[in-house]
Amino acid sequence: xxxxxxxxxxxxxxxxxxxxxxxxxxxxxxxxxxxxxxxxxxxxxxxxxxxxxxxxxxxxxxxxxxxxxxxxxxxxxxxxxxxxxxxxxxxxxxxxxxxxxxx
Amino acid sequence: xxxxxxxxxxxxxxxxxxxxxxxxxxxxxxxxxxxxxxxxxxxxxxxxxxxxxxxxxxxxxxxxxxxxxxxxxxxxxxxxxxxxxxxxxxxxxxxxxxxxxxxxxxxxxxxxxxxxxxxxxxxxxxxxxxxxxxxxxxxxxxxxxxxxxxxxxxxxxxxxxxxxxxxxxxxxxxxx
Numbered sequence: 001x002x003x004x005x006x007x008x009x010x011x012x013x014x015x016x017x018x019x020x021x022x023x024x025x026x027x028x029x030x031x032x033x034x035x036x037x038x039x040x041x042x043x044x045x046x047x048x049x050x051x052x053x054x055x056x057x058x059x060x061x062x063x064x065x066x067x068x069x070x071x072x073x074x075x076x077x078x079x080x081x082x083x084x085x086x087x088x089x090x091x092x093x094x095x096x097x098x099x100x101x102x103x
Numbered sequence: 104x105x106x107x108x109x110x111x112x113x114x115x116x117x118x119x120x121x122x123x124x125x126x127x128x129x130x131x132x133x134x135x136x137x138x139x140x141x142x143x144x145x146x147x148x149x150x151x152x153x154x155x156x157x158x159x160x161x162x163x164x165x166x167x168x169x170x171x172x173x174x175x176x177x178x179x180x181x182x183x184x185x186x187x188x189x190x191x192x193x194x195x196x197x198x199x200x201x202x203x204x205x206x207x208x209x210x211x212x213x214x215x216x217x218x219x220x221x222x223x224x225x226x227x228x229x230x231x232x233x234x235x236x237x238x239x240x241x242x243x244x245x246x247x248x249x250x251x252x253x254x255x256x257x258x259x260x261x262x263x264x265x266x267x268x269x270x271x272x273x274x275x276x277x278x279x
Contacts, residue, residue, distance in 0.1 A: 003231040005109065009150060010223050012113050016139075018216035019120040025208030029129050031174045035136050038167060039120055042143045045159075049152045051228075056236030059244045062152050063253050066245070069155075069162050070260050074267035076167045080174040081274035087178040088277070 009050040017043035030083045030093040034076065041072045109149050116142030124209075129175050133168065140164055151235075154242045 016039055023036030045065040052061025087093050090100075119139030123132040140163045147156035238244065249257050 005106075006150070006231055007223065008109075008113070009146060011220060012116065012146065014216055014219035014223060015117060016120055016143075018212040018219070019117075019124055021215060022209050022212035023124050025211060026124070026205040031171060031178065032123070032129055032132055034174070035123055035132060035171060038136065038163070038171075039123065039139060042140065042163075045155075046143060046146060046150075049147055049150045049155060051230055053151045053236055054230045054233040056238060056244070058252070059241060059248060062155055062241060063245060063248050065152075065155060066158060067253075067256060067260060069158060070264065073162050073166055074264055076170050077271040078267055078274065080170050081271040083174055084177050084275050092180075093178045 006050050006053065009046060013043045013046035013050070016040075016046065028094050028096050030086070030095055031080075033095065034079050034083070038072065038076065041068060044068060109146075112142050112145040112149070115139075116146065129179075130172075133172055133175055136171070137164060137168055140168065151241065153240055154245055 020036045020039030020043060023039060024033050027033055027036065045068055048061035048065040048068070050061075052059055052065075055061065083093055086098065090098060092098070116139050119135045119137070119142060122135035123139065126132050126135065140159065144156045144159040144164075147153075147159060
């Protein structure tokens with residue numbers, strides 16, 4: 001892949017990050033907010049991989065994005081456990097209606 | 104031919120992400136997220152990261168997306184006509200204030216994208232002048248790196264995964 005396509009990849013990552021940010025800010029369902037965070041993680045990984053192609057002896061970007069993926073998986077597991085517990089307690093996962101710390 | 108496939112996968116990724124943003128159905132956005140994640144895996148292949156593409160499919164599509172689908176199913180509301188519920192959106196004739204302006208969030212994201220694209224179009228990365236990788240696969244380099252330079256983070260992240268597993272199991276338990 002030539003450098004212009006790598007630059008295209010950076011633009012795609014910027015668009016993906018912006019869409020993820022819009023999802024996180026505008027959506028009200030907690031699971032969809034989590035999906036937006038996953039989209040932002042993927043945009044960051046895309047950036048790391050695009051630059052890592054020019055570092056073939058050490059591949060620091062690819063190793064780092066592997067770690068990002070693992071942390072994202074752990075984060076998703078804990079966040080979904082929290083969301084399920086919040087749903088049991090308040091009977092809703094709409095973020096606008098979760099206004100009490102204790103009910 | 105390669106370029107057409109490249110731009111097709113870019114379109115797949117962005118359409119999937121935009122569908123997550125635009126649809127109101129939570130299940131549809133989970134499936135659109137599947138499209139976006141598969142498109143990102145294909146873009147990893149184009150960027151010469153074959154091992155990461157396979158990991159992306161296994162971890163995200165096989166793990167995280169199944170978790171998200173479980174989350175959607177477990178938190179779906181049963182159809183109820185009970186008027187004694189305390190949740191505002193479940194009550195019939197509930198008045199919800201329209202205080203959220205969702206276009207503000209989209210405007211924020213658009214401004215971020217405009218700023219980032221101006222930055223990227225004016226930047227010149229000296230790394231892109233370097234010679235590119237000619238190795239047929241990245242698996243052996245990643246394996247060597249994980250066993251030498253990144254050995255400590257590799258071990259720490261295994262502890263992190265164990266802690267996250269135990270913690271998620273404990274949190275999701277009934278009657279904590």
